[in-house]
Amino acid sequence: MVRSITTGKGFYIIFCCWWLAWILVQAAMVERAGFDFLIAFTDALCCNILLAGCCALIVNNMRFYLPRKERYWYLLVVSLVESAIWLLMSKWILKLLFRSNVAYQAFLDQSVPIRYILAFLMIGCMAMIAILWYTLQEQQENDRRKEDAERLAKDAELLKLRQQLQPHFLFNSLNSISALAGSQPEKARHMIQQLSDFLRGTLKKEEHQLVTLEDELHHLQLYLEIEKVRFGHRLQTAINVREEAGKLLIPSLLLQPIVENAIKFGLYDTIDTVLISLDAAQRKGMLELTVTNPFDETTAVNTQGTGFGLASIQRRLFLLYARNDLLLTHANGSVFSTTLLIPQNIYEGHHH
Amino acid sequence: MKAIIIDDEFLARNMVKEYLQYYPEIEVVQECSNGFEGIKAIQQHQPDLLFLDIQMPKINGFEMLELVEQPPAVIFTTAFEEYAIKAFEAHAIDYLLKPFSKERFDKAMQKWQQLGRQEMALQTGQLLEGLGNQPFRSNRIVLKDNGKIKIIPTANIRYLESADDYVKIHTAEGAFLKNRTMQYFEQQLDPQQFVRIHRSYLVNVQLISRIDPYEKDGHLAILSVGVRLPVSKSGYQKLKQLLGI
Numbered sequence: 001m002v003r004s005i006t007t008g009k010g011f012y013i014i015f016c017c018w019w020l021a022w023i024l025v026q027a028a029m030v031e032r033a034g035f036d037f038l039i040a041f042t043d044a045l046c047c048n049i050l051l052a053g054c055c056a057l058i059v060n061n062m063r064f065y066l067p068r069k070e071r072y073w074y075l076l077v078v079s080l081v082e083s084a085i086w087l088l089m090s091k092w093i094l095k096l097l098f099r100s101n102v103a104y105q106a107f108l109d110q111s112v113p114i115r116y117i118l119a120f121l122m123i124g125c126m127a128m129i130a131i132l133w134y135t136l137q138e139q140q141e142n143d144r145r146k147e148d149a150e151r152l153a154k155d156a157e158l159l160k161l162r163q164q165l166q167p168h169f170l171f172n173s174l175n176s177i178s179a180l181a182g183s184q185p186e187k188a189r190h191m192i193q194q195l196s197d198f199l200r201g202t203l204k205k206e207e208h209q210l211v212t213l214e215d216e217l218h219h220l221q222l223y224l225e226i227e228k229v230r231f232g233h234r235l236q237t238a239i240n241v242r243e244e245a246g247k248l249l250i251p252s253l254l255l256q257p258i259v260e261n262a263i264k265f266g267l268y269d270t271i272d273t274v275l276i277s278l279d280a281a282q283r284k285g286m287l288e289l290t291v292t293n294p295f296d297e298t299t300a301v302n303t304q305g306t307g308f309g310l311a312s313i314q315r316r317l318f319l320l321y322a323r324n325d326l327l328l329t330h331a332n333g334s335v336f337s338t339t340l341l342i343p344q345n346i347y348e349g350h351h352h
Numbered sequence: 353m354k355a356i357i358i359d360d361e362f363l364a365r366n367m368v369k370e371y372l373q374y375y376p377e378i379e380v381v382q383e384c385s386n387g388f389e390g391i392k393a394i395q396q397h398q399p400d401l402l403f404l405d406i407q408m409p410k411i412n413g414f415e416m417l418e419l420v421e422q423p424p425a426v427i428f429t430t431a432f433e434e435y436a437i438k439a440f441e442a443h444a445i446d447y448l449l450k451p452f453s454k455e456r457f458d459k460a461m462q463k464w465q466q467l468g469r470q471e472m473a474l475q476t477g478q479l480l481e482g483l484g485n486q487p488f489r490s491n492r493i494v495l496k497d498n499g500k501i502k503i504i505p506t507a508n509i510r511y512l513e514s515a516d517d518y519v520k521i522h523t524a525e526g527a528f529l530k531n532r533t534m535q536y537f538e539q540q541l542d543p544q545q546f547v548r549i550h551r552s553y554l555v556n557v558q559l560i561s562r563i564d565p566y567e568k569d570g571h572l573a574i575l576s577v578g579v580r581l582p583v584s585k586s587g588y589q590k591l592k593q594l595l596g597i
Contacts, residue, residue, distance in 0.1 A: 168407075171431035172361065175450035179363035182370050232362050267360070271386055271409050299410070299492070299503040 004063050005133045019052045033107060039098060046097075047090045051119055054086050055126040062130040066138070071131065079124040086123075087116050169226075169260070170195075176230050191229055198222040205252040213280055213287060214246045216255050220278075223256055227263060231274075235263065238277040245280040248287040250342050251320055257313060258291050258338055265336065266293035287342040295336045310338065354381045354397055358390040358413070359405035359429065364450065368403045368429060371457045385409075387416035388501060399424050401464060406430040411503065415494040418532075419501065425467070427460050490540060493521060495530040502528060506545065510577060512537055512554040522579075547594060549573055549587035557594060 005011060026044035031037055058078065067074040091108060098104045173195055180188035201219045205211070217239065228235050259278065266274040272294075279290045310327060317326045321343055328339040355378050357365045365383050372378055381397045384390040386409045394402070402424050406413040413430070417423050428447035445467070446460035493504045504523060513520040518529045519537055538548050548554050559575045563583065566572040571583040573591070583591065591597075 168431050171450050172364075175367060175431065175452075176361065176363040178451040179367035179370070183366070230361050230363065234360075268407065268409050271388065296410075299505065 005059060005130060015052070015056075019048050023048045030107075035104060035107070039101070039104060042097060043094060046093055047115070050086055050090050050093075051122055054082050054119075054123055058082065058123060058127050059130045062127065062134055066131065066134050075124065075127050075131065079120055079127055082123050083116055083119040086119050087112065090115075166260070172230060173226055180229075187229075191226065194222055194225050198226065202253065209252045210249040211252045212246065213241065213248050213250050213289075216250050216252065217241065217246075219252075220256055220259060223260070231267060234267065234273055236273055236275045238275060240278065241280040242282065244282050245287060248280075248282060248342070248344055250287060250289075251316070254313060254316065254340070254342075255289065258289075258310070258340060261310060262291045262293035262336075262338060265295060269295045269299065282344075285343065285345050287344060289340040289342070290337055291340075292335050292337040294334055295331070297331065297334060313340075353378045353401065354399040355379065355401040355403065356382050356384065356390070356393050356397060356399045357403040358384040358387070358393075358408070358416070359403070360385050360408045361405075364405065364429065367451075368457075371454055374454075374458075375461065387411040387413070387419075390416050391419055391501070394420050394424065402426045403429050406432045411494050411501065415490075419494060419496055425464055427464065491542075493530065493540075495521070495528055497528050504528065506541060509546075509556055510559055510575060510579065511556060511581060512546075514552040524577075544594070547587070547590050549581060549583045549591060551584065553581050553587075555581060557591070560591075560595075563588075563591065 023041075023044045026047065027037075027040045030040035030043050035043075091112070094108055095105065173191070177188050177191050177195070180191060198219070201222065224237055228237075259276065262276050263274070266276060274294055277290075277292045281288050310329070314324070314327050318324055323343075326341045326343075328341075330337050330339070355372065357368050357380060359365045359368070362385075365385075369380055369383075372380060378401065381399060382393040384393050388410065390404075393399075404413045404417070404426050406428060407430065408416075411419075413428065417426065425445050427445055429450060429452070430447065431450040446463050448456060448460055491506050493506065493509070495502050495504070504521065508523050508525075510522045510524070512534065513522065513527075514534045515529065518531055519534055521528045521530060534548070534552070534554060537554055538546070541554070545556060545558065546554050547557050555573060555575070559577060560573050561576040562574040564572045564574060566582070569585055571588050573581045573583050575581070
């Protein structure tokens with residue numbers, strides 16, 4: 001919330017002192033024009049209290065409505081109109097008070113232009129101060145908000161980085177490289193290259209970016225190569241992509257965690273060779289991807305639902321497509337399959 | 353001196369072997385790629401030292417250790433840096449975080465050489481007892497049944513009953529024995545699912561269909577499978593709190 005200019009005692013003290021000073025100045029001026037003190041003081045008091053009221057009104061208005069475009073025209077018009085109203089009111093009151101004093105009535109009529117100009121300047125200055133104050137306040141508020149947003153974005157980015165880097169995968173891969181470095185340095189170098197390419201690919205991509213399945217599979221291939229160095233002959237993969245599916249679009253970094261999950265599940269739930277298969281096809285305007293892995297139904301703990309770290313994928317799909325039915329898991333005998341559906345006509349859909 | 357390396361990654365085993373070349377007195381009698389092979393090899397060779405990975409197929413390193421009668425000294429080698437391993441810091445001979453340097457490996461070996469064999473057996477024993485004290489909850493129990501390794505998902509457990517030095521684990525398939533204390537299981541299992549209703553009983557609360565008063569202050573928990581178990585006073589309090597009755 002924007003802090004009001006009237007917050008705190010300071011404003012009121014200055015405001016009151018200012019009008020008190022003006023009352024005295026005006027009273028002295030009217031007295032010099034040849035009227036007695038009572039008349040001069042009443043004139044000054046009446047005029048300035050009304051004027052102070054007008055200024056307070058304009059300051060208060062600015063708090064709720066701060067003009068943006070053409071603010072100086074607004075300022076001018078409001079000041080002119082408000083001064084005119086003030087003039088009519090003060091003149092009417094004074095005329096009523098000193099009905100019988102002909103000389104004063106004449107003086108009042110004569111001094112209309114100077115009274116009007118003075119009031120206009122006062123109200124204009126007040127409005128200008130209010131505008132400057134509130135603009136400054138708003139600016140500070142915006143800066144604070146921007147800072148907060150930036151900090152939040154940075155936190156989110158760090159979290160994303162940490163998730164993408166997959167510490168277990170990274171450290172185990174580094175351990176494999178360390179082992180290769182002694183006996184087969186060429187292979188170690190090759191693996192470092194693959195790991196770098198994979199990490200670069202992961203860091204470069206944005207989560208909301210759509211890429212073709214071909215691109216995503218290329219990225220996945222790097223990951224699989226590294227995993228195959230780690231697990232040797234135990235890990236076998238079969239990727240079967242129907243021709244038309246390669247050009248279809250998929251949000252980046254969605255497929256790899258699913259495959260990673262299948263590999264983990266397969267490798268740690270069985271002893272033998274593990275075959276991970278990936279099938280991609282186009283079906284009813286969607287890209288359908290099915291990843292399968294072997295598992296042991298007698299010992300697997302979480303075959304129901306979408307456990308196994310798929311919750312975050314589910315969440316992302318929901319954020320992207322507002323649907324909860326795009327990730328399906330199915331256990332059939334000793335094969336566990338995860339099916340991912342990616343709607344393709346989401347943008348054209350709006351034109352139909 | 354005999355050593356066994358248990359790790360599901362070939363290159364990770366090579367790494368340990370390579371560093372062990374500088375210790376000619378230590379002979380690597382076998383390499384194993386999973387816990388099942390590991391148990392057999394340990395029984396067969398009775399090694400002095402074990403290099404053990406944690407995340408492995410079927411049963412993890414901790415579960416494997418539990419199934420070994422007299423576990424040898426253990427040095428964990430793992431990339432698994434989570435809280436569990438930190439909690440074991442006090443008890444383990446050592447653990448090496450992959451990838452580890454030759455210097456770090458030598459330090460672990462030094463630690464091992466400075467300890468006598470007796471002390472080491474003690475330390476590994478403490479490590480296993482400590483397992484139950486750690487916030488390391490498993491969703492399954494691994495045990496040996498007639499020489500075969502049995503993995504029981506905790507959801508399949510009906511209740512646990514103390515039986516002298518053992519705990520009897522009752523499931524739909526029958527009862528299995530495991531050489532651990534009730535306290536161990538009470539700490540190991542999810543407290544939202546398993547409640548110690550009695551000195552001798554730990555029950556899967558999802559199976560309780562009814563709680564009836566019994567004799568003076570006692571109660572009986574009746575499971576949906578027809579079993580009736582005694583509930584002690586404090587056990588009844590725990591049940592009331594958990595089930596919100």
